[in-house]
Amino acid sequence: VKTLDDLPSPYLTGEFDHLPAAAWVREITLETNRGCPYGCTFCDWGSSTLSRLRMFPLDRVVAEMDWAGRRGLRAWVLGDANTGIMSRDVEVIEAMVEVRHRYGVPRNLGFNVAKNTTKHLTAIVDRLTEASIVVHLSLALQSTDEVTLEAVRRTNISTEHYTALAASFRRRALPLQADLMLGLPGQTLDSFTGDLQFLTDHEIPARIWITQLLPNSPMNHPDYRSEYAVVADEHGVVQSTSTFTAEDRHQMMRLRHAYTVFERFGLLRQVSRFVQWDHGVEMTERDPNRYPLLNWVLRYFDYYQTRPFGWRSFYDEVRRFLVDELGIPLSSALDDVLQLQAFLMPAPGRQLPATIGLHHDYVAYVKDNTASLWSSGHSEPIKQPLADYPSATVTVLSDPMGYCNRVEDRSVDPRNETMTDAFWMAGHFELDWPLVAPYPGVNEGMGYRGHLGRTPAGVVEEPEAPDRRDMQEIRLRLGRTASAPPSDDT
Numbered sequence: 001v002k003t004l005d006d007l008p009s010p011y012l013t014g015e016f017d018h019l020p021a022a023a024w025v026r027e028i029t030l031e032t033n034r035g036c037p038y039g040c041t042f043c044d045w046g047s048s049t050l051s052r053l054r055m056f057p058l059d060r061v062v063a064e065m066d067w068a069g070r071r072g073l074r075a076w077v078l079g080d081a082n083t084g085i086m087s088r089d090v091e092v093i094e095a096m097v098e099v100r101h102r103y104g105v106p107r108n109l110g111f112n113v114a115k116n117t118t119k120h121l122t123a124i125v126d127r128l129t130e131a132s133i134v135v136h137l138s139l140a141l142q143s144t145d146e147v148t149l150e151a152v153r154r155t156n157i158s159t160e161h162y163t164a165l166a167a168s169f170r171r172r173a174l175p176l177q178a179d180l181m182l183g184l185p186g187q188t189l190d191s192f193t194g195d196l197q198f199l200t201d202h203e204i205p206a207r208i209w210i211t212q213l214l215p216n217s218p219m220n221h222p223d224y225r226s227e228y229a230v231v232a233d234e235h236g237v238v239q240s241t242s243t244f245t246a247e248d249r250h251q252m253m254r255l256r257h258a259y260t261v262f263e264r265f266g267l268l269r270q271v272s273r274f275v276q277w278d279h280g281v282e283m284t285e286r287d288p289n290r291y292p293l294l295n296w297v298l299r300y301f302d303y304y305q306t307r308p309f310g311w312r313s314f315y316d317e318v319r320r321f322l323v324d325e326l327g328i329p330l331s332s333a334l335d336d337v338l339q340l341q342a343f344l345m346p347a348p349g350r351q352l353p354a355t356i357g358l359h360h361d362y363v364a365y366v367k368d369n370t371a372s373l374w375s376s377g378h379s380e381p382i383k384q385p386l387a388d389y390p391s392a393t394v395t396v397l398s399d400p401m402g403y404c405n406r407v408e409d410r411s412v413d414p415r416n417e418t419m420t421d422a423f424w425m426a427g428h429f430e431l432d433w434p435l436v437a438p439y440p441g442v443n444e445g446m447g448y449r450g451h452l453g454r455t456p457a458g459v460v461e462e463p464e465a466p467d468r469r470d471m472q473e474i475r476l477r478l479g480r481t482a483s484a485p486p487s488d489d490t
């Protein structure tokens, strides 16, 4: 293939014209370019890594977007490896925004973010969110550990740059999450724990992928496998390397489960902040095996996302665990955190909005301890104990995702390590309240409002967004493509 335009577009050649819009039950994928200039060893981007980026002509991309727009297709994905790697990506997004204004779609857009340039990213995400397009993206890290990154031949943006970018996203109330990989050469149990702690400290939700040996990836080359003693099972799932044993991996998998349940679904998110800031204990440190309800969620929550015998009994047991195992003293502050934590969980029959009275202002306490994440981006808790805060109320506003009515959510196949279940990637339980986490989908368009206006007083204003390019040219292109006959299923 000399140029990508030699490949006919299945959308524009009428291949799918006979399909009604309702047949597009999943996302429509659009490609604007192919190839990736990087060479991460775990990756096989269609055997196109370490390759020159080749672009589909912009006119064609715009025409495909118009095709999808006229059909009213709501969920779109960009199949490019590195959206934001070049300025043209901003133009593509501006054309997409025009489509949104014209046809009311797309409503959702997923894309892969360029890993070590962020120049165009905030412009892209700003434009999408302004047009009420819900953005699904992840600021991929895979690891923050230098040894691991060297082993997989990957360079990320610096941690400094990463946390500054996260702060910029936060100030704009944009969604934020990170990708980590479990099972990379160079990785250890300690470095994996460190990655989780880093993301937790920086309030960036993680998606944790399980490393697989992809047939044509550099990691699957015999020389590389022997250099790092890579052992995989019959499905290509990496079980051990020269830096972690099978037992270490087992521990990492348990941590992944605990992280997903306690932090991502949030069953202990508030409790763990309090325990860490006021008592210096990181929750990853202890094994709660002796506690049946904690044990139950650690073993089975991936199958059944339900209340383990009621939230009250669950948090009573958490209290016993904290007091007996971690030596946390009984106090009005501990009472508050446990009561609030239970109050934040979805349960059938809840009437919202609902307000709870606390001895201490928990929301102010968290805002103070995380204020630096909105300015420098570094985690610098001020560590003023919760007990020092005056009484206050907290209101849970609503349940935009309807979690209270889903009596029990079941995952389809959560233990399948080759096809990662949505439970690990996209699961959460958040009701709308002032400290709601910035998951993709938690935004005004979806009905979440609690987090708006969270930027702490005194944080330097975001610089003005760069001037919008003249949209005339893009409108002209859309005008041209709109001359094709509209489908009757729009």
Ligand SMILES: C[S@@+](CC[C@H](N)C(=O)[O-])C[C@H]1O[C@@H](n2cnc3c(N)ncnc32)[C@H](O)[C@@H]1O
Binding pocket: 042, 043, 044, 081, 082, 112, 113, 114, 115, 140, 141, 142, 179, 180, 181, 209, 210, 211, 212, 213, 214
């Ligand atoms: C489609 S890839 C995104 C690639 C993007 N260009 C980047 O560098 O972040 C999405 C995620 O899949 C995960 N992934 C990539 N290769 C993998 C592999 N061999 N096994 C398991 N997960 C993998 C990574 O966490 C990656 O962030």
Ligand code: SF4
Binding pocket: 036, 037, 038, 039, 040, 043, 044, 045, 049, 050, 081, 115
């Ligand atoms: S992981 Fe991303 S950046 Fe790395 S080679 Fe694959 S597509 Fe390129």
